[in-house]
Amino acid sequence: MTDTKPVPVLEAKDIVAGYGEVDILHGVSVTVHSGEMVAIIGPNGAGKSTLLRTIFGLLDARGGQVRLKGEDITNRAPDQLVLCGLSYVPQVDNVFPSLTILENLEMGAFVRQDGLAERLDRVFSLFPDLTDRRGEKAGKLSGGQRQMLALGRALMLDPDVLLLDEPSASLSPKMVELIFDRINLINSEGTGILLVEQNANEALSACDRGYVLAMGENRLEGEAKSLLDNEEVGKLYLGT
Amino acid sequence: MSTYADRLRGNLRVFNEFVAGPGLWILITLLFTYAALFETQLFVIGLIVGSVLALGSIGLTLIYGVLRFGNFAHGDLMMMGAYVTFFLLNGTLLGQRRDTNIGVGLNDLPAGTERLGDLTFGYSFLIAVALSAVVLAVVCIGLDRLVYRPLRRRGSAIVTFAIASLGIAFSVRALLLIIWGPDPRTYVSGIHKAQHYPFDVVLKTDQVFIMVVAIVMAGLVYLLLFRTKLGKAMRAYSDNPDLALVSGINTDRVIFWTWVIGGSLMAIAGSLLALQANLKPELGFQLLLPLFAGAILGGLGKPQGALIGALVVGVAQEVSVAYISAGYKPAVAFLILILILLIRPRGLFGDAN
Ligand SMILES: Nc1ncnc2c1ncn2[C@@H]1O[C@H](COP(=O)(O)OP(=O)(O)OP(=O)(O)O)[C@@H](O)[C@H]1O
Ligand SMILES: [Mg+2]
Numbered sequence: 222m223t224d225t226k227p228v229p230v231l232e233a234k235d236i237v238a239g240y241g242e243v244d245i246l247h248g249v250s251v252t253v254h255s256g257e258m259v260a261i262i263g264p265n266g267a268g269k270s271t272l273l274r275t276i277f278g279l280l281d282a283r284g285g286q287v288r289l290k291g292e293d294i295t296n297r298a299p300d301q302l303v304l305c306g307l308s309y310v311p312q313v314d315n316v317f318p319s320l321t322i323l324e325n326l327e328m329g330a331f332v333r334q335d336g337l338a339e340r341l342d343r344v345f346s347l348f349p350d351l352t353d354r355r356g357e358k359a360g361k362l363s364g365g366q367r368q369m370l371a372l373g374r375a376l377m378l379d380p381d382v383l384l385l386d387e388p389s390a391s392l393s394p395k396m397v398e399l400i401f402d403r404i405n406l407i408n409s410e411g412t413g414i415l416l417v418e419q420n421a422n423e424a425l426s427a428c429d430r431g432y433v434l435a436m437g438e439n440r441l442e443g444e445a446k447s448l449l450d451n452e453e454v455g456k457l458y459l460g461t
Numbered sequence: 462m463s464t465y466a467d468r469l470r471g472n473l474r475v476f477n478e479f480v481a482g483p484g485l486w487i488l489i490t491l492l493f494t495y496a497a498l499f500e501t502q503l504f505v506i507g508l509i510v511g512s513v514l515a516l517g518s519i520g521l522t523l524i525y526g527v528l529r530f531g532n533f534a535h536g537d538l539m540m541m542g543a544y545v546t547f548f549l550l551n552g553t554l555l556g557q558r559r560d561t562n563i564g565v566g567l568n569d570l571p572a573g574t575e576r577l578g579d580l581t582f583g584y585s586f587l588i589a590v591a592l593s594a595v596v597l598a599v600v601c602i603g604l605d606r607l608v609y610r611p612l613r614r615r616g617s618a619i620v621t622f623a624i625a626s627l628g629i630a631f632s633v634r635a636l637l638l639i640i641w642g643p644d645p646r647t648y649v650s651g652i653h654k655a656q657h658y659p660f661d662v663v664l665k666t667d668q669v670f671i672m673v674v675a676i677v678m679a680g681l682v683y684l685l686l687f688r689t690k691l692g693k694a695m696r697a698y699s700d701n702p703d704l705a706l707v708s709g710i711n712t713d714r715v716i717f718w719t720w721v722i723g724g725s726l727m728a729i730a731g732s733l734l735a736l737q738a739n740l741k742p743e744l745g746f747q748l749l750l751p752l753f754a755g756a757i758l759g760g761l762g763k764p765q766g767a768l769i770g771a772l773v774v775g776v777a778q779e780v781s782v783a784y785i786s787a788g789y790k791p792a793v794a795f796l797i798l799i800l801i802l803l804i805r806p807r808g809l810f811g812d813a814n
Contacts, residue, residue, distance in 0.1 A: 277707070303709035311707060317700040319812060320693065328697045331690070332709040360812065374708065 227254035230290055230413045231276070231307070231382045237284030238275040245271045246437045248285065251415065253382055258405070258414040260424040260445060262454075263434035269417040270312055272434070273384045276415075277309040278302055290381065303332055306381035312390065312417075315371035318360030322351050325359050325370055329377030344373040347403055365396035372403065376412075383407065385416040389423060401427045425449045481805040489773055496780045501660045503779045509668045509737075511755075511775020512675035516730035517748065518755035518767035519682055520723040526699035526762030527719040528609065530622035534630040535727065536748035541633055542597045542728030543735040544641050549589040550648060554640055567592075574649075579656065579666035581649045582736070590732045594725035601724035602717060604629060630746070637742040645739035671733045678729060679768050682722065686764060691718055699762055751778065751794040758801045760808030769809060773797070 231253040239245040245268045253259050261269050274280045276287050278297050287295045289305055317325050326344055330337055345352040348369040359370055368388060375383055389397040405427060408414050418424035425431050425445040433441040433454060448454050496504040517539055524532045552566035567585040568574050574583040608625050655663045686692035698705040698715045706712055755774045759766020774797055778790045
């Protein structure tokens with residue numbers, strides 16, 4: 222009703238999901254508005270990765286709903302989702318090690334080949350490090366370069382929303398800074414970002430809004446700045 | 462004291478790394494050079510045998526790479542391909558002495574059996590092999606739908622897949638036995654004249670044909686895997702199935718084409734083999750050892766490795782005949798298998814870990 226309210230581009234509502242008999246998520250909701258960068262933080266095993274996997278159709282949602290640009294995409298298969306404008310970078314094993322860098326990026330555009338050259342150009346200009354090594358196998362890359370390639374692969378279809386699972390995990394502080402700088406740039410070019418981080422400080426400083434997840438439930442949410450200043454968050458995750 | 466032990470241990474590690482890396486390649490180069498110089502005839506025959514094995518090993522390694530299990534039915538399915546070719550040529554079914562013949566076959570095509578140059582067969586053979594490739598591709602896809610896909614959906618362990626393939630191997634062999642009987646079969650009867658080549662090499666033109674076809678097929682597989690979108694997707698899936706799914710690669714399609722390629726190669730390899738050896742149902746099982754030896758030597762999942770591995774196995778087997786009884790050929794393949802598993806389990810082209 223109020224036209225000042227931003228439009229949600231990705232909306233997950235009351236998601237219930239889990240492995241086997243056990244529910245890990247007990248009704249989690251997150252929203253990403255157009256052009257927004259949103260962080261999900263929370264302790265080990267909170268269900269952050271599980272949430273991303275469920276949104277991306279890798280795990281069945283047993284309850285709740287996922288909407289992308291208003292369209293119901295709950296439990297849709299990944300090869301459909303990439304066509305609808307959603308991309309996902311897993312937490313680990315997020316490149317094809319025996320494929321070259323160029324081939325890795327081509328696989329990112331597997332479902333849609335048009336405009337391949339421009340998209341490749343865009344990725345290479347975002348990550349100049351990859352440009353000269355495009356013929357090399359991804360298995361030879363350093364951790365930071367792998368993460369760049371993983372981001373590049375996910376960008377190959379120019380998604381509306383990018384799901385990132387711990388993009389800064391096990392990287393050097395300098396590399397973390399660079400990766401976040403690139404993610405910010407991608408975001409400023411119009412791609413909505415939903416990222417999961419253990420590194421709450423880094424994530425909240427980079428993002429617009431944040432959610433705190435614990436035991437498969439929403440704990441807190443709000444402006445990233447206010448979460449950074451929040452005492453509870455500070456005590457639980459920022460070690461202050 | 463401890464420094465001495467450390468140094469010794471260090472030297473030992475350097476030695477092991479040398480044996481496992483460049484040492485293995487040097488060994489293979491030595492084998493090939495020696496065989497080529499001193500046993501030229503056997504060496505060339507070895508290359509021919511090896512190139513047929515290579516088509517089998519490449520299929521085996523592709524299936525392993527994508528589906529992650531050793532297909533124990535590979536040899537028997539190769540034989541099925543060979544028998545299908547036989548049937549298409551002659552229309553013959555059921556045991557030798559009382560053959561039931563459906564009365565038509567590709568050999569009845571006008572001038573179908575007219576020999577192509579020095580080869581023992583006519584164009585009917587080429588058509589039969591092509592059709593057999595289609596049949597085997599369909600059989601493989603059928604087996605996948607019937608057996609392997611349900612196992613995948615259930616998330617079965619790798620061992621279950623391997624055992625299931627062993628069951629298919631036995632069934633296929635029994636089926637061949639029932640349909641075509643135990644007696645040896647040949648595509649073309651009569652004497653095959655051999656040609657003399659430089660360095661005292663004597664070859665039938667069929668054998669040259671076999672090698673050329675095998676090399677061309679291996680080249681086509683290479684082009685497919687490294688130059689086409691589908692091939693790259695197959696390699697991607699083999700690298701990391703989860704990420705392939707995440708990238709939007711249709712995994713059912715990748716598996717489908719893997720069976721199409723694997724099945725076609727089985728039929729071609731089996732038919733080429735039967736061109737110069739007697740066709741018998743139990744041949745498939747005997748093939749299994751050299752096929753696996755070639756694929757493992759090259760590095761499971763690596764088609765270029767399977768090509769080289771199978772050539773090494775072929776040459777080693779044939780050259781051994783100069784020194785030990787031909788009955789030991791399977792033992793040679795077995796020896797290679799054991800050696801590679803001891804020295805470098807990931808094979809020549811396998812990735813570390
Ligand atoms: N494949 C699986 N099968 C069964 N349980 C799983 C599986 N993957 C994760 N879990 C369980 O689900 C819970 C949530 O895991 P999840 O990976 O979503 O947590 P996370 O918040 O991403 O943690 P981390 O910060 O360690 O990545 C954990 O208790 C974990 O043990
Ligand atoms: Mg996680």
